Amino acid sequence: MASACALLLAAALAAPGGVAKVALGGGAQPPQTTLDGNRVMVMRDEKGWCAVVGVPLSAKPGEKLVLDVRYPDERRVHREITVRHRKYASQRLKVPPDQAELGPEQLAQYERERKHLQEVLRTFSDPPPASLALRAPVEGRRSGSFGLRRIINDEPRSPHSGMDIAADAGTPVAATAAGRVLDVGEYLFLGRTVILDHGQGLLSLYAHLSEVSAARDQDVAPGVIIGKVGASGRATGPHLHFSVYLNTAAVDPALFLGDKP
Secondary structure (H helix, E strand, O other): OOOOOOOOOOOOOOOOOOEEEEEEEOOOOOOEEEEOOEEOEEEEEOOEEEEEEEOOOOOOOOOEEEEEEEOOOOOEEEEEEEOOOOOOOEEEEOOOHHHHOOOHHHHHHHHHHHHHHHHHHOOOOOOOOOOOOOOOOOOOOEEEOOOOEEEEOOEEOOOOOOEEEEOOOOOEEEOOOOEEEEEEEEEOOOEEEEEEEOOOOOEEEEEEEEEEOOOOOOEEOOOOEEEEEEOOOOOOOOEEEEEEEEOOEEEOOHHHHOOOO
8 A cells, every 4th residue: 555645646736626645644553634524535655644635626726724633642733735726727608597597496406416415425434445546437538627617607607526528328337446336326417326435535426327237335346337328417418427536525537547637
């Protein structure tokens, strides 16, 4: 596990949607670390323990994120992460009002789903993953960039929390790493969706599937087929929406896939 911490983090950036590495010192046992009440991954590298922290897309450049670190001997310290700048693309769209806004029933459905997904994303399990390298869940062109900020009818919307991968409908989708099936569901925007737990807050999400071939609590190996590409939910055509989360924060999948972010 000595190289796991350093694997993606040579290119990591403590910017919105990025990943920060914070040295925590040595010792036989890892310190428990949290950010805003959410547990944070702690792994060993050649210098000791380090926190691997997902920086929320909502974080502002110059903002200080404060890690709460509790050591086995009851010592408690704080470590600060200064959020750096990263520019994401933006897109302005004009659509009919009835397509831009949700009706009362859809809004209620969305709120139920949002609360459920928030709870799912708070999952923190042991052990940590053996590696932070992920394999591409499907081959295809990167058709939608992480962090894209859409402005619809002059109203800013939430930035894109994943990577879109263009592929034909029915193309098999593979687990990006070993893990446990944490959630299977059908959502208003995401459509048919599978979420995998890879350990210590590292989760992967696969959305807009046409079919799901995985069951909740199932253990999967890297490359196991968990579904097929589709256009379920709010999708304009067949593609895979692929997201990666750390300590509930959506982070750029390119950091884990070896792409240039």
